Amino acid sequence: MKKKKIIIITFLITIILMSVGYSSLATDLNINGITEIAGSWDVKITNVEAINVSSSCDAGKPTFTDTSVNFSAKLMKPGDEITYKVTIKNAGTIDAKLQTVIFTEEIDGILALNYTTTQITPELNAGEETTFNITVTYVKDTEEIPEKKTKTLTGIIEYVQK
Amino acid sequence: MKNKKFFGLFLLYSLINIIFSYYHYNFYLNYLKPLFWLIFLLVNYKEKIKNINTKNNFYITIIVSLIFVILYYLEGFFLGFTKSPLNHSLLGFMKNLIIEVIPILGLEYMRYKMLKPNRHHHSFIILFTTLIILNEINIFSVFAYSKADLFKYITSKIIPSISSNLLFNYLSLNSNYYLPITIKIINQIAILLFPIFPYCNWFIKGSFSIIKTVIIFLILKHYLFSQKNSQIKMHQNTFATLTYALTLIFSTSLVFFMLGLFKYEPIAILSNSMFPKFERGDLVIYEKNKSISKGSIIVYQKDSELIVHRVVDAYNDIYITKGDANNIVDKKEVLEKDIKGVYKFHLKYLGYPSIWLQEFLNEEMK
Numbered sequence: 001m002k003k004k005k006i007i008i009i010t011f012l013i014t015i016i017l018m019s020v021g022y023s024s025l026a027t028d029l030n031i032n033g034i035t036e037i038a039g040s041w042d043v044k045i046t047n048v049e050a051i052n053v054s055s056s057c058d059a060g061k062p063t064f065t066d067t068s069v070n071f072s073a074k075l076m077k078p079g080d081e082i083t084y085k086v087t088i089k090n091a092g093t094i095d096a097k098l099q100t101v102i103f104t105e106e107i108d109g110i111l112a113l114n115y116t117t118t119q120i121t122p123e124l125n126a127g128e129e130t131t132f133n134i135t136v137t138y139v140k141d142t143e144e145i146p147e148k149k150t151k152t153l154t155g156i157i158e159y160v161q162k
Numbered sequence: 163m164k165n166k167k168f169f170g171l172f173l174l175y176s177l178i179n180i181i182f183s184y185y186h187y188n189f190y191l192n193y194l195k196p197l198f199w200l201i202f203l204l205v206n207y208k209e210k211i212k213n214i215n216t217k218n219n220f221y222i223t224i225i226v227s228l229i230f231v232i233l234y235y236l237e238g239f240f241l242g243f244t245k246s247p248l249n250h251s252l253l254g255f256m257k258n259l260i261i262e263v264i265p266i267l268g269l270e271y272m273r274y275k276m277l278k279p280n281r282h283h284h285s286f287i288i289l290f291t292t293l294i295i296l297n298e299i300n301i302f303s304v305f306a307y308s309k310a311d312l313f314k315y316i317t318s319k320i321i322p323s324i325s326s327n328l329l330f331n332y333l334s335l336n337s338n339y340y341l342p343i344t345i346k347i348i349n350q351i352a353i354l355l356f357p358i359f360p361y362c363n364w365f366i367k368g369s370f371s372i373i374k375t376v377i378i379f380l381i382l383k384h385y386l387f388s389q390k391n392s393q394i395k396m397h398q399n400t401f402a403t404l405t406y407a408l409t410l411i412f413s414t415s416l417v418f419f420m421l422g423l424f425k426y427e428p429i430a431i432l433s434n435s436m437f438p439k440f441e442r443g444d445l446v447i448y449e450k451n452k453s454i455s456k457g458s459i460i461v462y463q464k465d466s467e468l469i470v471h472r473v474v475d476a477y478n479d480i481y482i483t484k485g486d487a488n489n490i491v492d493k494k495e496v497l498e499k500d501i502k503g504v505y506k507f508h509l510k511y512l513g514y515p516s517i518w519l520q521e522f523l524n525e526e527m528k
Contacts, residue, residue, distance in 0.1 A: 004402055008409050011376060015369060015413040018317050019420045022365040023430060024520035025310055041247050093188050096247070126188045161249040161258075 042092030043159045052083035072152040073136040081137040089129040096124045096159035106152040112144040113151040164279035179297050196261050199268025222385050223341055227348035233374040238360030246357050262350045274339035291327050298323045310523040318364035322371030329375045369417045380406050430513030435485030445512035448503035459505035462496045
């Protein structure tokens with residue numbers, strides 16, 4: 001009977017403390033890696049930053065999740081470009097290989113703005129980190145002068161176990 | 163202490179685990195650890211277990227194992243599921259299976275051989291369990307954590323490890339090693355086979371791990387280990403089960419409430435901007451998906467911050483808000499998509515535990 005009381009009280013205190021902690025701390029979704037297996041899977045995008053911005057252009061505030069990046073690049077004149085550097089880290093213990101790379105641009109009908117990417121590392125072993133660049137360019141010799149000069153892009157980058 | 167040889171082997175395993183946590187951890191997990199346990203089993207496994215009522219125990223074991231898997235995947239109904247990144251080719255599956263299953267077989271057999279003969283030596287059981295837990299968590303990494311990260315780590319890693327090991331200790335002491343092995347292996351096979359994983363955060367991981375453990379414990383206690391000798395004992399068992407069940411219902415409801423699954427959700431008030439309506443330390447309960455009008459007190463989110471202020475103007479699905487105690491309206495307009503809900507009522511002082519913990523953990527305010 002005493003043992004049962006101790007178990008119930010400990011259980012309740014633990015749940016209440018966790019609940020209070022949850023309400024206190026930031027609740028941004030965070031996959032803690034898959035730890036139900038001996039190793040842990042923790043491959044994710046850790047940073048996106050604009051590293052080369054032509055004058056008067058606006059790189060906006062790129063956002064990212066574990067497997068996706070999103071940014072809006074505002075360019076002013078032909079020849080302008082903005083380059084974003086994306087960092088991916090394998091902080092787990094399982095080696096990974098690249099499975100999915102999909103870039104989706106907002107349907108805007110603007111031909112004067114396009115984008116290119118450097119190669120994304122096909123294999124990312126445990127503990128390694130890699131980067132790749134995405135460059136949005138306002139085509140130099142274009143005659144098109146779009147009203148809206150912003151290119152919005154979403155990239156999905158997924159790794160799986162090697 | 164009995165079976166000192168096994169304890170010596172376990173200490174050796176712990177030492178290897180600590181060393182390789184720093185160097186070539188990948189190699190250790192994929193090759194050295196399964197090899198260690200394989201050699202351990204080949205050398206030491208020499209016995210047969212006589213089971214009473216084996217067929218009945220077998221069915222209950224399988225059912226409990228499946229319930230364990232279902233409870234794990236139920237976590238995904240809160241935040242969704244994510245694609246499994248594991249290798250699902252036959253070779254990849256077999257490799258993952260060998261890496262996972264051999265240590266399970268070895269460790270659970272070791273646990274049984276250590277705990278059963280030493281069942282009356284409580285301090286030894288505590289020591290042995292502590293060592294198992296320390297092996298499962300990377301204790302040295304926690305020294306680099308902030309207080310907030312350490313709290314999350316304890317909730318998502320240490321508490322699940324403690325609760326699952328307590329459960330498997332209970333099974334080893336009251337039965338044999340078949341039960342924990344079956345539960346663990348069926349769970350692992352499901353994880354390795356299924357194309358999806360529950361998408362969960364540290365709070366769901368921690369809270370569900372102990373809720374899951376208590377549910378499994380109750381089922382096994384009732385069907386496998388219950389005393390059916392007398393009417394008094396049956397009455398006591400029923401009362402005990404009822405107490406546990408009520409505790410579970412309360413705990414699960416609290417977790418669901420914190421996760422925002424109900425119509426109402428709580429938020430602790432950090433400032434006095436809405437004084438005298440409510441003030442710092444109060445707990446506001448707000449209702450989701452409610453219509454908003456001028457004068458409503460709304461909860462909205464701007465730049466990762468939750469704010470509870472009154473609507474003073476509204477046009478074209480844009481709201482202008484202001485704290486009752488503030489002289490000017492809020493700088494940023496509130497859009498429909500920013501709104502979390504509408505104030506329903508508040509509870510005095512109940513927000514303080516959350517505020518105190520947040521200040522202790524030194525996190526930025528929500």
